[in-house]
Amino acid sequence: MPKYNVHEAKTQLSKLLERVAAGEEVIIAKSGVPVARLVPASPPKERPLGTEKGRVFIADDFDAPLPKDILKAFEE
Template sequence: MTTILLEEAGPMLADLAKRVENGETIVVARDGKPVLDLVPHRPDETQRCTGIDWDAAYAYLRANGLDDPFPFVADDFDDPLPEDFLLRPLP
């Protein structure tokens, strides 16, 4: 691991990038204190998410004793709320 001063890093950025591409980690310091690390880029794992793995979700539920994620949904679940719903005080 190489340490380089911030003032020196600017003009050498292309060279430092090549060294990092080859796997080297470079510590950039200001006033002798490390400020940042130059490391090789790693692709973001969340970018490759293709959606929900429903099979895994249901397997998890079954393993924890749940056969149905929605065991009960009231018949009036999606009916409109009364007009004064938010105006009434709670009981």
């Protein structure tokens, strides 16, 4: 949970409200001591299972090891 001091909260209120609207909670602190918590006005809606059935596909080799040349690129 991110924490902002009063000055940061005042100057970034629109940004904080966007985060809260996206479901995140934000703490506002005064002199390092938490004094307020911004939370969404309504709980996030639960998404029903299966709404993407038939629209999302996972390849059969999804969890197969990567080729050595690709693994080497990650190490560089």
